[in-house]
Amino acid sequence: MARDVGEAYDHGMASWRRGDAGGLGREALAYADTLYNLARYLTHSPTDAEDLVQETYARALTAAHQYTPGTNLKAWLFRILRNTFLSQYRHERHNPTVGGLDTVAPTSQGVEQAQWLRGDLELDRLRKVVGEEIERALMSLGEEARTVILLDLEGLTEVEIALVVGCPVGTVKSRLSRARAALRALLRDYAP
Amino acid sequence: MTCDEARNRLLDARRGRLDPEALAALRGHLQTCAACAHEDAAEALLSEALEGRLPQHAAPVALKRRLAAEWPRPVTAGAGPWRRWGRYLVPAAAVAAVLLIVVPLANQRASERAATRMVAEAVNDHLRILASAHPLDIESGGIHQVKPWFEGRLDFAPVIRFDGDQDFPLRGGAVGYYLDRKAAVFVFNRRLHTISLFVFRADGLPWPARGLQPVGGGQAHVTTSRGFTSVLWRDGELGYALVSDVDPADLARLAERLAPKS
Numbered sequence: 001m002a003r004d005v006g007e008a009y010d011h012g013m014a015s016w017r018r019g020d021a022g023g024l025g026r027e028a029l030a031y032a033d034t035l036y037n038l039a040r041y042l043t044h045s046p047t048d049a050e051d052l053v054q055e056t057y058a059r060a061l062t063a064a065h066q067y068t069p070g071t072n073l074k075a076w077l078f079r080i081l082r083n084t085f086l087s088q089y090r091h092e093r094h095n096p097t098v099g100g101l102d103t104v105a106p107t108s109q110g111v112e113q114a115q116w117l118r119g120d121l122e123l124d125r126l127r128k129v130v131g132e133e134i135e136r137a138l139m140s141l142g143e144e145a146r147t148v149i150l151l152d153l154e155g156l157t158e159v160e161i162a163l164v165v166g167c168p169v170g171t172v173k174s175r176l177s178r179a180r181a182a183l184r185a186l187l188r189d190y191a192p
Numbered sequence: 193m194t195c196d197e198a199r200n201r202l203l204d205a206r207r208g209r210l211d212p213e214a215l216a217a218l219r220g221h222l223q224t225c226a227a228c229a230h231e232d233a234a235e236a237l238l239s240e241a242l243e244g245r246l247p248q249h250a251a252p253v254a255l256k257r258r259l260a261a262e263w264p265r266p267v268t269a270g271a272g273p274w275r276r277w278g279r280y281l282v283p284a285a286a287v288a289a290v291l292l293i294v295v296p297l298a299n300q301r302a303s304e305r306a307a308t309r310m311v312a313e314a315v316n317d318h319l320r321i322l323a324s325a326h327p328l329d330i331e332s333g334g335i336h337q338v339k340p341w342f343e344g345r346l347d348f349a350p351v352i353r354f355d356g357d358q359d360f361p362l363r364g365g366a367v368g369y370y371l372d373r374k375a376a377v378f379v380f381n382r383r384l385h386t387i388s389l390f391v392f393r394a395d396g397l398p399w400p401a402r403g404l405q406p407v408g409g410g411q412a413h414v415t416t417s418r419g420f421t422s423v424l425w426r427d428g429e430l431g432y433a434l435v436s437d438v439d440p441a442d443l444a445r446l447a448e449r450l451a452p453k454s
Contacts, residue, residue, distance in 0.1 A: 029260055036251035050255050057259055123230070126237035131245040138246065153242055157209075177200065184238055 028060065031077050038078065038150050042085050042143060055088075056081040075160040082147060082164060122188055129187050137186035145179035152176055193221045198228045202235050306398030307424075311415055313371050314422045314433035318388040320368070321379060328364035328379060332356070338365040342376050350376035350391040351430060354449040360387065370433065371397065380446065387436035387446060394431035400424070407447050409454025414447075416440070423447045 035056055039049035059080050060067075067076055138146055144165070151161045161176070162169045198221045204210050205218055222229045321327045330341040335355035342350055345367050356362030360380045368377040368390065375392040404411035412425035421443050423434040434450065436443050 026260075026263055029256070029263055032251040032256050032259060033248075036255070037249045040249040046249075046252075049249070050252065053251060053255060054259070057263075120230075123233055123237055126234060126241060129241055129245070131247050134241055134246045149242070152203075153246070157207075173200070176203070180203075180235065180238060184234060187238075187241075 028057070028073060028077065031074050034074065034154055035077055035081055038147075038154075039081060039085070041138065041146055041150055042082070044139065052081060052085055055084050059084060072156075072160055072163075074154070075156055075164055078151060078154075078156070079164040079166075083166075085143075122184070125188055126184070133187065137183055140186060141179060141182060144175060145182060148172060148176045149179050149183065193217050195221075195225060195228050198222065198225065199231055202228075202232050206236065206239065304400075304402070307400030307403070307413055307415065308417075309398065310371075310400065310424055310433070311413075311417050311422050314388075314390060314424065314435045315417055315420045317368060317370060317375070317377075317390055317433075318386075318420060318422075318435035321366075321377065321388050322386060327366060327377075329366040330364050332362045332364040335362060338362065338378070341365060342367070346374055346376055348393055348430065350378075351427065352378060352389075352391070352450070353452070354446070356380060360446050360449070370431075382436070382438045382442050382446070385436055385438040385442075387434065387438060387443065389450065390433040390435075392431050392433075394426045394429055397431060399426060399431070407444070408449075408451025410452050412447065412451065414440075414444070425451055427452045 032053065036049055036053050039052040039056075040046065043049050043052055056077060060077060063080070067073070138149065141149070147165060148161060151164055156164065158169050158172045158176070162172045165172065167175075198218055201210060201214065201218050205215055210218065222232055330338055332338055335352060339350065339352065342365065354360070360382055363379040363381055363386075365379070366377040368375045370390050370392040373392050375390040378389040378391070380387040380389065400413045403413060403415075405414050406412075407414070407423065407425060410425055410427065412423050414421070414423050416422075420435055420437050421440045423432075423443060425432050425447075432450065434443065434447055
């Protein structure tokens with residue numbers, strides 16, 4: 001993986017040095033923090049996250065001609081980052097959500113509905129949950145769930161999230177709903 | 193509105209994605225459904241926890257600096273093709289100016305300094321010969337007596353193309369030094385004038401490349417310094433420095449006899 005990242009990085013940097021930035025401006029660099037944050041939650045590793053962000057920018061430069069100025073640069077960079085992650089990291093990681101959120105049986109929603117009726121206990125726990133517990137719960141979700149939650153948290157619309165993850169808007173909607181429900185279920189367990 | 197429809201719209205409502213009519217319908221449902229109201233409250237608390245308490249990992253400063261350093265600089269607004277190329281042409285023109293003007297001047301001055309140094313050394317060595325009470329290690333009985341004398345005393349075999357004659361009799365030879373290396377010293381006379389010829393290894397010396405004059409079949413640097421005329425030339429691996437206060441024309445005649453033939 002490190003070699004692939006290095007080669008892509010060198011190739012990208014060569015394009016950068018040629019000034020071949022296409023429609024990309026330096027404002028792309030302003031998204032380094034948000035890209036790195038998503039990379040951290042995807043890779044579980046600061047080092048891998050750094051490599052992933054570097055390669056994301058390198059690939060962005062090599063694909064600069066495909067970017068249309070004025071469109072959502074942040075979403076475009078997120079898409080590159082996620083695709084890079086899927087192509088290079090996913091097979092190395094254990095994915096807790098086997099089959100993905102889209103394959104969750106509709107009947108399981110009924111169980112969640114029953115839990116919704118448990119009164120104010122869940123609300124109290126959600127009020128008291130700390131950052132470390134939220135992070136641990138989020139990291140225990142599958143990649144698809146983590147991605148849609150984090151992209152939604154970044155303020156992307158469902159349409160933009162759909163462009164990033166490459167699926168229909170309706171799928172994003174249901175995927176996000178189920179991901180949040182799964183996160184709430186985990187947080188109920190973590191809370192005292 | 194059913195509970196499923198309401199719960200599917202909770203997040204849309206919080207993200208401002210519902211039209212007023214749908215939003216009003218949802219609010220009406222939440223007022224009458226405790227389960228959906230609870231669900232709405234739980235979703236709001238989850239969003240609050242994620243937005244306010246989920247650790248946010250900022251990119252390391254080193255990564256940001258690296259990315260910023262590598263990212264291409266923006267082209268100035270309004271820059272046309274000429275401005276775009278100007279980024280490269282201006283530095284290129286500056287480099288060309290350096291190459292065309294500064295470098296030749298620097299080379300010329302370096303060559304002049306090198307020639308001055310070698311001439312000064314030749315004159316100084318000649319003055320040592322003149323000042324020495326016993327300048328010759330071997331008195332001449334002819335070149336065939338002098339040349340063999342150097343065997344074992346030098347790390348090279350001096351090549352002399354002129355044996356001396358009545359106009360320029362060979363007085364003898366000695367071992368001396370030229371700059372950092374040993375030299376074979378041959379002393380000729382022209383009437384009452386002493387002429388010194390230094391023969392040494394030519395490699396690694398700053399031989400002047402400009403202002404050369406044809407001497408014999410080669411090129412030589414001829415100059416006058418402190419009243420002495422010196423003629424410097426190379427012949428293969430050996431270097432020659434001929435120095436004297438004799439008439440320059442006479443020295444040129446001797447140089448012609450000593451220099452390689454064309």
